[in-house]
Structure formats: structure tokens, C-alpha cells
Amino acid sequence: MKRIVLLLCFLISSLAFSQSEEAFQRGNSLYNEGKFQEAIDTYLSIINNGEESAEVYFNLGNAYYKLSQIAPSILYYEKALKLDPGDADIKNNLQFANNSKIDVIEVLPEGIVSRTTNSLINTFTFDGWAWTSVILILLFVASVLLYFVSYTSLKKRLFFTTAILGLVLSISSVLFAYKQYNLVQNEKYAVIFSEESEVKSAPNLRSEVSFELHKGTKVKILDKVNNWNKIKLADGKIGWIPTEDLREI
Incomplete structure (x- = not known):
């Protein structure tokens, strides 16, 4: 009985993989034909089925970039880089997308x-x-x-x-694996999706505006209170922003 169950699980997983691979190839064909929105829909269908890979996220970023939708292109490039941090093509395309965003954040010098x-x-x-x-x-x-x-x-x-x-x-290598795991699991980042978002000094609408951010800017999430996120920029600035204004990587 156990063998039958295992065989069924194997067949189901094989079928799901085959369907995902077919959808991925179909998305690539649509992309090459210049049908970028249709390619996006196809790639998203793979993700919605519970499958993810650096390749799918990378191609999604490329398709959104072709449509000049910078925020989602940066989001998916970042997701791809999270799964494959050493990929030079992802880093290169992410840099192109970052050059198109409005906010220019000066990164604090690192030792x-x-x-x-x-x-x-x-x-x-x-x-x-x-x-x-x-x-x-x-x-x-x-x-x-x-x-x-x-x-x-x-x-x-x-x-x-x-x-x-x-x-x-x-x-x-064990220490590096632990550090990499800790970075992925505990450090959360997001991309601003609002055209213009006011970053507050406290998690409420009555507080003062500390600064403004625009679509495509990457932020680090430090804390969450109700529908507010405490964020930190690469230059060290900290503030609160509504959850609806960003998408987690």
C-alpha cells in the first residue's frame, strides 16, 4: 500500500514539474515574441501553483522591465537574487532597473x-x-x-x-550556510510600490513626515505594527510606512 502511495506521489510531482516546465517554455516564447504581459501572466501562473525558481523570477523581472514597470521588475530581480545570489546576469539587470528609479539612496560605507x-x-x-x-x-x-x-x-x-x-x-562552509540562512529568514526587505509614499516618524497618520519615497526603492523591514512597517534605508534613515505601499521580497 505504501508503495502505491509513493508511486502516486511521484507521478503527481512529475506531472506538476512537467506542467511548470511547459508553462516556463511557453512564457519564454511569448517573451521572445514581444508579448510581455502574456509572458508575465504565464510566469505568474507557475508561481501561483507553488513553484518558484531564480529563472522564473529573473524572466518576470525582464518582462516587467520591458513594459517600463520598474517597481515589479526590481521586486522580481531581488527575488531571483535571493535564490541565486551569485548570478551575474541577475545583478547586472537589477542594476539597470535600479538606475531607472527616482530615489537615489547613498549607501553607507562598509568596512x-x-x-x-x-x-x-x-x-x-x-x-x-x-x-x-x-x-x-x-x-x-x-x-x-x-x-x-x-x-x-x-x-x-x-x-x-x-x-x-x-x-x-x-x-x-557551515558558518557561511548558517549566516546565509539567517539573512534569508530573519532579514526582511521590500520594494516600494506606491508612486509616492510619505514615510512617517511614528506608525500613525497624525505623525510628522520624515521623508518621501517613490516606486522601486528597496527598504529593510525592521518591525511591524498593525498596518504599518518600520523601515530602514541603505543610508541609515528610519521611518514608518503603510503596508499597502510596499511588497515584501
Whole structure:
């Protein structure tokens, strides 16, 4: 009975994957024909069915950009980058879209150590670092075994060094995987979707306006109170904005 259930689950998942792949190819064809809105609808149907990938989000960003809809193009480029942080094409197209938005936010300078570490962490996704750690652990185990079966001092030194290096890099990969996971799960970002949004000093309409933001600007969400979001910009500015004015990445 269990085998039948497992077989049915496999067949259903295979069918769903086949349908998603077919929809993805259909969306690509529509995009190449210049039917960008139809391509968007097709890509969104894949997401609405519970499937997501960096490729689908990337193509969505491209289609919205072709329609000069900057805010949704940035949103989906950011979603794609979240799934594949090392992809150069996503970063490049995101930069083009960011150049089209109204707000110019000066990013606070980042220390060289922090910048280098963050760049290294974003080389792979959480899964990528996890698999890297597994491979390095296997390298460590293999090197230890070869160390004990080797007879010459040269080979022993080589395998001992490789084992130590594999262990250190494996531990580093685990730490990077944890950091990447923490960034994805705990740090929330959003994109402004309102044409013009007033950022308040407190989460209510009676408070003073601290500054204004426009479509396409990326913000970090620090807190939520009812239908208000406390946000922070890349330049350090903080304020409150209605939830309806933004879309979470």
C-alpha cells in the first residue's frame, strides 16, 4: 500500500514539474515574441501553483522591465537574487532597473572585512554552502584514511595538510550556510510600490513626515505594527510606512 502511495506521489510531482516546465517554455516564447504581459501572466501562473525558481523570477523581472514597470521588475530581480545570489546576469539587470528609479539612496560605507565576508557568503545559497560542507567533510575523511595507509613521510604530510584544510573549510562552509540562512529568514526587505509614499516618524497618520519615497526603492523591514512597517534605508534613515505601499521580497 505504501508503495502505491509513493508511486502516486511521484507521478503527481512529475506531472506538476512537467506542467511548470511547459508553462516556463511557453512564457519564454511569448517573451521572445514581444508579448510581455502574456509572458508575465504565464510566469505568474507557475508561481501561483507553488513553484518558484531564480529563472522564473529573473524572466518576470525582464518582462516587467520591458513594459517600463520598474517597481515589479526590481521586486522580481531581488527575488531571483535571493535564490541565486551569485548570478551575474541577475545583478547586472537589477542594476539597470535600479538606475531607472527616482530615489537615489547613498549607501553607507562598509568596512573592507565586512564587505569581503558578505561577498563571500553570497557566492552560494544556503543549499550551496551546505553541499560544499558535505563535500569538504568527505575530503577530510578520505585524507585521514589515506594518511594512515600511507608509508612515506611526504605523502603523510600531504594528506595531513589536506585533512586539516578540508576540516577548516568545512567548518567555514557551515558558518557561511548558517549566516546565509539567517539573512534569508530573519532579514526582511521590500520594494516600494506606491508612486509616492510619505514615510512617517511614528506608525500613525497624525505623525510628522520624515521623508518621501517613490516606486522601486528597496527598504529593510525592521518591525511591524498593525498596518504599518518600520523601515530602514541603505543610508541609515528610519521611518514608518503603510503596508499597502510596499511588497515584501
